[in-house]
Amino acid sequence: MPYQGLVQPPHWRSLPLLRVTTTVRRMAVAACGLLTCACAGCASLPDAAQEMERPHTAAVEFDNARGPVSASKSAGIIEGLKRKSGDIDILEKHLAMEQAINADSPLVLGNKLILLQDGPATYQAMFAAIGKAKDHINLETYIFEDDDIGKQFADLLLERQAAGVQVNLIYDSVGCLNTPKEFFARLSAGGIQLLEFNPINPLAGNKKEWLLNNRDHRKLLVIDGRIAFIGGINISESYSSGPSTKSARKKGPSTVGWRDSHLQLEGPVVAEFQMLFMDTWT
DSSP states (O other): OOEEEEEOOOOOOOOOSOOOOHHHHHHHHHSOOOOOOGGGTOOOOOOHHHHHHSOOOSOOOEEETTEEOOHHHHHHHHHHHHHHHOSOSHHHHHHHHHHHHTTTOOEEEEEEEEEEOSHHHHHHHHHHHHHTOSSEEEEEESOBOSSHHHHHHHHHHHHHHHTTOEEEEEEETTTTTTSOHHHHHHHHHTTOEEEEESOSSTTTSSOSSOOTTOOOOOOEEEETTTEEEEESOOBSGGGSSOTTSOOSSSOSTTOOOOOOOEEEEESTTHHHHHHHHHHHHO
16 A cells, blocks of 8 residues: 655755756755765764653654645644554654754655565566656666566666657666676667766776775666655566575575565655756766
């Protein structure tokens, strides 16, 4: 069942020249501000044990698609959540900790969230959304394999690109180490814009400081600035069935597939994921 609730948006800074719809621009302006997260050099995170011991004092703030929500409405939302969860303060402390970690970014209201419990459910939802793309597809992944699942993704992305939908792909150099260069060359020849994150060859990148272990493990898909997918599932046959299935990445009689989860999101927070992709692209 979809969950109509709160989502903490990711951090965003600058935007490259990618195609963004008018709706996305409006959502970006109306949605939350900056999130100073650990990967962007934020201050140390609050201590969870200490936070749970001390009384809650900070007022939790929310945003929606039109901007900040009033203090009275924010308080009403908290009271409504507490009525559903019982007379305990764990929920309020949790929200306060979320806000403490992401001090510049209130929680965003008005989003629909669907839990995709495994690879097959995730791929089915992704294929359906990609097939309906009208303007652009932004895909960021650690692993993109040249196997059955990878070929299905590649064929569908090339099909949408040929139909006038601009596809932008970020893939990690180490995560795709075993993927043939010809696989990505075919995508590029079809008009898809490619970005290899932190190439293994230090001379191939554009940064002064090269670190082998600086990897992009994000698995993010944003379609038309309208729908986003994020979670732990890469593009690989390893995730295409349950854990009893042999992995396509590691051959052997005792090797099993990966079982991970993903989230499908719609609402104002999608604009923040869009900007997160663009920030990495830049």
